[in-house]
Amino acid sequence: MKQSFTILLFILLLTNCKKQPEIGLITEKAIVVSARKEASKIGADILKKGGNAFDAMVATELALAVAFPYAGNIGGGGFMVYRKNNGEIGALDYREKAPLAATKDMYLDSLGNVIPDKSTLGAMAVGIPGTVAGVFATHQKFGTLPMKEIIQPVIDLAKKGVVVTQKQEKRLIKHTPGFRKANSKKILLDNNWKKGDTIKYISLAETLTRIQQNGRDEFYKGETAKTLAKFMQENGGIITEEDLATYEAKWRTPIVFTYDDLKIISMSPPSSGGICLAQIMNAIEPYDLAAYGHNSTKSIQVITEAERRAYADRSHFLGDPDFVNIPKETLISKTYSSSRMESFSFDKATSSNTISHGSITFSESNETTHYSIVDQFGNAVSVTTTINAAFGSKLYCSELGFFLNNEMDDFSSKPGTPNMFGLVGAEANKIEPKKRMLSSMTPTIIEKNGNLFMVVGTPGGSTIITSVLQTILNVHEYNMGMQEAVNQPRFHHQWLPDDIKMEPNGFSENIKNELKALGYILDETNSPVIGKVDAILVLPDGRLEAGADHRGDDTAVGF
Ligand code: GLY
Numbered sequence: 001m002k003q004s005f006t007i008l009l010f011i012l013l014l015t016n017c018k019k020q021p022e023i024g025l026i027t028e029k030a031i032v033v034s035a036r037k038e039a040s041k042i043g044a045d046i047l048k049k050g051g052n053a054f055d056a057m058v059a060t061e062l063a064l065a066v067a068f069p070y071a072g073n074i075g076g077g078g079f080m081v082y083r084k085n086n087g088e089i090g091a092l093d094y095r096e097k098a099p100l101a102a103t104k105d106m107y108l109d110s111l112g113n114v115i116p117d118k119s120t121l122g123a124m125a126v127g128i129p130g131t132v133a134g135v136f137a138t139h140q141k142f143g144t145l146p147m148k149e150i151i152q153p154v155i156d157l158a159k160k161g162v163v164v165t166q167k168q169e170k171r172l173i174k175h176t177p178g179f180r181k182a183n184s185k186k187i188l189l190d191n192n193w194k195k196g197d198t199i200k201y202i203s204l205a206e207t208l209t210r211i212q213q214n215g216r217d218e219f220y221k222g223e224t225a226k227t228l229a230k231f232m233q234e235n236g237g238i239i240t241e242e243d244l245a246t247y248e249a250k251w252r253t254p255i256v257f258t259y260d261d262l263k264i265i266s267m268s269p270p271s272s273g274g275i276c277l278a279q280i281m282n283a284i285e286p287y288d289l290a291a292y293g294h295n296s297t298k299s300i301q302v303i304t305e306a307e308r309r310a311y312a313d314r315s316h317f318l319g320d321p322d323f324v325n326i327p328k329e330t331l332i333s334k335t336y337s338s339s340r341m342e343s344f345s346f347d348k349a350t351s352s353n354t355i356s357h358g359s360i361t362f363s364e365s366n367e368t369t370h371y372s373i374v375d376q377f378g379n380a381v382s383v384t385t386t387i388n389a390a391f392g393s394k395l396y397c398s399e400l401g402f403f404l405n406n407e408m409d410d411f412s413s414k415p416g417t418p419n420m421f422g423l424v425g426a427e428a429n430k431i432e433p434k435k436r437m438l439s440s441m442t443p444t445i446i447e448k449n450g451n452l453f454m455v456v457g458t459p460g461g462s463t464i465i466t467s468v469l470q471t472i473l474n475v476h477e478y479n480m481g482m483q484e485a486v487n488q489p490r491f492h493h494q495w496l497p498d499d500i501k502m503e504p505n506g507f508s509e510n511i512k513n514e515l516k517a518l519g520y521i522l523d524e525t526n527s528p529v530i531g532k533v534d535a536i537l538v539l540p541d542g543r544l545e546a547g548a549d550h551r552g553d554d555t556a557v558g559f
Pocket of ligand 1: 388389410438439440441461
């Protein structure tokens with residue numbers, strides 16, 4: 001009797017000690033969740049003033065350029081997927097473009113080899129920035145508050161300054177050598193910033209003030225354009241005033257597909273995000289992931305094999321739709337995905353060599369940034385924006401106050417040779433003047449039973465698609481809340497290299513041993529972090545729950 005009481009007590013203690021899942025910010029009406037509290041707050045304040053999700057998009061995007069120069073930008077580009085409260089959906093492409101003087105072989109030496117750093121560091125790596133065109137296009141179509149009113153708090157933040165966090169200090173130290181290599185003149189880092197310091201962005205405040213006064217054309221045709229073109233040429237780049245003057249953001253039709261009772265709306269080319277996500281989700285839909293268990297060997301196997309096949313297709317078929325014909329309907333059809341899975345068996349890992357060939361080194365990175373917004377009217381926007389690598393090309397225009405992207409590296413410099421994400425490209429993504437480079441950004445919105453259900457996205461280069469996928473599955477298959485779904489350890493496979501990246505300490509030894517026995521190669525060293533997901537879930541009672549990723553300084557603000 002005494003013994004069974006002790007056992008019962010032990011079980012009760014164990015049950016009580018089991019960590020309760022974390023719940024994210026819950027609000028009645030609206031949430032903005034982004035990589036920095038300052039940006040989320042500026043976006044949420046715009047909503048409080050009566051602005052809608054599109055006004056908040058403009059404010060949050062520009063505020064990230066101030067608060068998160070690591071990836072937030074006006075020297076880069078991005079993608080937005082939206083769903084209005086009446087169910088209307090759409091997408092905006094404000095991706096960078098190759099300059100007019102760009103050529104297919106611009107990153108190759110006379111022997112046809114890729115010249116190290118040329119597509120990643122300094123002025124030659126820069127694509128024509130699209131962010132300012134993107135925010136003005138959004139505002140022109142859907143904005144309700146005056147642009148001047150939306151931009152003012154961002155200018156105020158730039159003047160007041162932003163406090164350096166622990167993570168930011170680390171990033172600044174890590175990238176100092178790159179800054180010094182890329183910049184001929186003053187760099188953002190001249191002051192050796194430490195945690196707790198406040199960085200003021202006075203030149204950026206001046207640039208934003210001119211944009212506030214003169215509108216979109218200030219960046220593309222005005223004084224800012226002239227300064228930028230001159231700066232690019234002084235630093236050995238090829239972007240001209242004509243490149244800037246002819247840049248346009250483009251409205252696109254999003255990729256739409258179903259998974260069980262979910263309708264998934266995601267980004268179309270020139271991002272590979274929506275098509276790849278559709279291929280993976282179509283391939284895994286017939287399998288009973290819920291029964292296999294979360295992050296179990298069988299679930300990891302099915303997801304990995306679907307990812308392997310989708311990424312092999314990505315490399316071959318996808319590029320800028322204004323330049324290449326993409327067999328979109330076939331790629332996102334359920335019959336195509338199930339035919340791709342015919343060669344899969346639970347008994348043994350498929351070798352990527354049997355899907356294609358090659359063995360390629362991979363360096364993980366976690367740049368880019370994502371924010372999700374739901375407003376008090378029920379409109380939703382999902383935006384992923386980037387300067388590509390951490391601090392982009394590391395080239396900082398001190399006169400204008402921002403970093404320039406290194407998005408040209410997202411082209412395939414040489415078909416068959418991997419870019420900085422280890423992604424292997426083909427002819428479809430070769431460099432051509434005025435072409436947009438292929439992306440992995442996957443801003444996504446999900447409907448359930450015809451209603452808004454989730455807004456989700458993440459940075460993470462090639463791992464973006466698979467991080468978005470796992471977050472959706474965590475909610476849909478494993479009944480997790482939004483923050484709980486974001487917190488889970490993640491893994492990633494991208495066809496080449498043929499290994500599963502895993503976040504360290506996130507997976508049991510037992511599962512890792514089982515996967516190895518089946519022939520999978522595991523890599524826990526290159527990816528301390530996979531994705532930084534910022535998402536919003538509509539709860540059954542209509543309230544909203546945010547998932548703000550603790551892998552970064554990400555924060556949700558709402559009301
Ligand atoms: N620059 C990362 C991406 O567009 O996927």
